[in-house]
Amino acid sequence: MAIxxxxxxxxxxxxxxxxxxxxxxxxxxELVQNSWDQDVTEVTVEINKDSAxxxxxxxxxxxxxxxxWQDISDAFTLFNPSNKKSDPTKRGRFNLGEKxxxxxxxxxxxxxxxxxxKFDAKGRRLIKSRTDSGSYFxxxxxxxxxxxxxxxxxxxxxxxxxxxxxxxKIFDDEFVLQSHKKIVEFALQLPTITADVEGNLKxxxxxxxxxxxxxxxGEKPTIYEMGIPVVNLDGDKWHINxxxxxxxxxxxxxVTPAYLSQLRVAVLNEAGHLxxxxxxxxxxxxxAAADERASSEAVERVLTSRYxxxxxxxxxxxxxxxxxxxxxxxxxxxxxxxxxxxxKNAKASSAIQPxxxxxxxxxxxxxxxxxxxxxxVPQSDWTEDQTRFVKYAKKLxxxxxxxxxxxxxxxxxxFSAAYGQCRLDINAKNGKAWFxxxxxxxxxxxxxxxxxxxxxxxHFDHKFHGAICDLGxxxxxxxxADAQS
Numbered sequence: 001m002a003i004x005x006x007x008x009x010x011x012x013x014x015x016x017x018x019x020x021x022x023x024x025x026x027x028x029x030e031l032v033q034n035s036w037d038q039d040v041t042e043v044t045v046e047i048n049k050d051s052a053x054x055x056x057x058x059x060x061x062x063x064x065x066x067x068x069w070q071d072i073s074d075a076f077t078l079f080n081p082s083n084k085k086s087d088p089t090k091r092g093r094f095n096l097g098e099k100x101x102x103x104x105x106x107x108x109x110x111x112x113x114x115x116x117x118k119f120d121a122k123g124r125r126l127i128k129s130r131t132d133s134g135s136y137f138x139x140x141x142x143x144x145x146x147x148x149x150x151x152x153x154x155x156x157x158x159x160x161x162x163x164x165x166x167x168x169k170i171f172d173d174e175f176v177l178q179s180h181k182k183i184v185e186f187a188l189q190l191p192t193i194t195a196d197v198e199g200n201l202k203x204x205x206x207x208x209x210x211x212x213x214x215x216x217x218g219e220k221p222t223i224y225e226m227g228i229p230v231v232n233l234d235g236d237k238w239h240i241n242x243x244x245x246x247x248x249x250x251x252x253x254x255v256t257p258a259y260l261s262q263l264r265v266a267v268l269n270e271a272g273h274l275x276x277x278x279x280x281x282x283x284x285x286x287x288a289a290a291d292e293r294a295s296s297e298a299v300e301r302v303l304t305s306r307y308x309x310x311x312x313x314x315x316x317x318x319x320x321x322x323x324x325x326x327x328x329x330x331x332x333x334x335x336x337x338x339x340x341x342x343x344k345n346a347k348a349s350s351a352i353q354p355x356x357x358x359x360x361x362x363x364x365x366x367x368x369x370x371x372x373x374x375x376x377v378p379q380s381d382w383t384e385d386q387t388r389f390v391k392y393a394k395k396l397x398x399x400x401x402x403x404x405x406x407x408x409x410x411x412x413x414x415f416s417a418a419y420g421q422c423r424l425d426i427n428a429k430n431g432k433a434w435f436x437x438x439x440x441x442x443x444x445x446x447x448x449x450x451x452x453x454x455x456x457x458x459h460f461d462h463k464f465h466g467a468i469c470d471l472g473x474x475x476x477x478x479x480x481a482d483a484q485s
Contacts, residue, residue, distance in 0.1 A: 038065035068113030108139040159227040180213040280305035290341030296349035318356035323460035364418035385435035419450035
């Protein structure tokens with residue numbers, strides 16, 4: 001009995017049927033990326049009609065690698081051990097790409113420096129053709145006009161390596177892939193795929209280069225694996241090019257949410273300063289800024305772009321402070337304006353402080369039980385003007401409010417007067433001139449202000465201003481009545 005190491009065969013027709021729902025543009029990506037991975041300086045992609053009136057087209061990819069294919073069996077052996085598996089900076093991984101391309105070809109030929117193989121209706125066979133240098137793939141595919149246009153549009157989205165000239169010839173249209181404008185690049189530790197000494201694939205983490213490129217008109221922001229587009233992004237600012245293998249699903253068209261989140265946070269940290277103010281509210285920015293890995297600088301930039309440099313958080317413990325902040329041009333940010341993650345990051349980085357800390361409402365006395373006691377001036381030490389002022393204040397309070405007033409003369413540094421519960425503290429440090437009879441108008445103005453707190457403690461409440469108006473009117477009425485009597 002013959003013994004073989006081949007446990008199973010792959011049916012080409014069955015594999016082709018599995019690929020029927022997949023865009024055939026992947027064929028270019030597989031062939032081009034294989035060429036880019038070689039020691040090349042130029043790669044050419046050609047698409048031509050095979051014959052008039054036919055839907056069959058020739059797809060030819062040529063490179064100038066002087067050594068050609070290392071092992072021609074890689075082209076037709078599914079999951080053959082590959083020298084690319086252990087190198088995260090090579091684009092191929094499962095030695096699967098060429099087989100997927102061959103599955104959709106009617107016939108194909110691969111010719112290199114030391115070997116060549118042909119695939120047609122008779123099967124697979126080695127042939128004698130050779131190249132002087134480099135390799136080429138020549139495949140016959142059935143393509144419609146829309147599919148050819150899709151080929152053309154797709155290849156233009158590639159981020160060709162700067163050191164490799166990539167020429168595309170589609171019928172009579174020939175062009176060189178133009179480079180995109182690189183915005184910034186930075187180093188980042190990311191998950192990737194490599195192989196152990198026995199050739200088994202495994203995931204690892206290594207430091208790689210991440211490049212950000214501009215998104216041209218008509219393009220969608222995309223994650224690239226070494227220049228090959230793999231995942232379209234929703235609303236991001238730039239193309240993100242990863243210079244190592246990306247952990248992808250079998251279809252090589254998606255990454256995990258965790259991988260995408262890590263990328264976006266890094267992009268915000270490294271390039272957030274390049275965003276326009278109106279882009280700070282984009283979904284990907286909000287998510288990245290709310291991540292615990294977002295830097296304090298990135299969080300600060302996002303909040304400044306959204307709310308400006310003068311911003312505070314609403315402070316329920318000091319309602320008047322919020323109004324003071326608004327009156328001074330601050331934006332008061334309420335609880336529902338930010339996600340819980342962004343609030344946490346903003347507070348941790350001191351990017352937002354409560355209004356009570358930035359624009360506190362007047363507090364004549366400290367709540368600290370260990371604070372230094374206020375200095376009370378004994379009545380025996382009052383000046384004649386201070387005595388007169390206190391007498392008048394008590395009379396005015398009784399006339400306007402109808403309740404007796406307790407008055408103290410104190411020495412403090414943080415207020416002119418303080419009122420609460422029919423108690424008035426007047427600051428002796430206002431100065432002798434302030435208590436003089438010549439300053440009577442300012443004295444009345446201060447007393448009306450303080451007495452209005454009998455009705456409302458909030459300076460910015462309309463009730464407070466209404467109380468001042470009412471007290472002033474009542475005083476004027478009484479003065480008028482006294483004048484007529």
